Amino acid sequence: MMKTIFDPATREELIARINTLNEQSTAQWGKMNIYEMLKHCITYEQMMLGKLRYKRAFIGLLFGKMALKDFVGDDRAIKRxxxxxxxxxxxxxxxxxxxxxxxxxxxLEEYAADDDRKIVHAFFGPLTWEQAGQLVYKHTDHHLRQFNS
Known part of the structure; x- marks a missing residue:
């Protein structure tokens, strides 16, 4: 079974990993520093929770649904x-x-409220509740691995 942010144990595991981050955490790949990564992830969660809305990226309109299958089709981690x-x-x-x-x-703790809200990703478009849960898990895991956490 694929991991999802809606599973309490999985959410707690991610939070424990986040709590290992500090000012000295450095990226294993990519260009972001720890603060930039945190701001990026906060903005991402605000989008996923419907607190921020972005216009769909044009390329996402063309390829979003196809690309989504690569992200939530299995339990592989998001590539670097x-x-x-x-x-x-x-x-x-x-x-x-x-x-x-x-x-x-x-x-992340807001995902404990299983309210089945409508989630629209700026690239992938409308997501099912299951897709959103898996995508949030994978995105969080991706950035925690990026910072060796």
Missing amino acids: NVPTLPQLKVKGANGNVAAETSKWIAL
């Missing part, structure tokens, strides 16, 4: 250096890592 949507890029930022870690965790 997958392109980031422009709306979710954070560059040249530094700040309070502990504060941003707390914000990210609070957003």
Whole structure:
């Protein structure tokens, strides 16, 4: 069975991993520093939770559904250096890592409310509840692996 953010044990495992991050955490790949990654993940969760809405990327309209199968079709981890949507890029930022870690965790804890909200990804488009849960897990895991956590 594929992991999902909606599973309490999986969510707690991710939160425990997030709690290992600190100011000295460095990326194993990619260009983001720890603070930029945290801001990126917070923005991603805000999109997935419907707190921020972005216009669908044109290329996503063309290829989003097909690409989604690569992301949620099995339990493989997201590959390194997958392109980031422009709306979710954070560059040249530094700040309070502990504060941003707390914000990210609070957003992940919102997935405990199984409210079956409508989730629209800026690239993939409308997602089923199951697809959203798997995608949030994989995205979180991807960035935690990026920072060796």
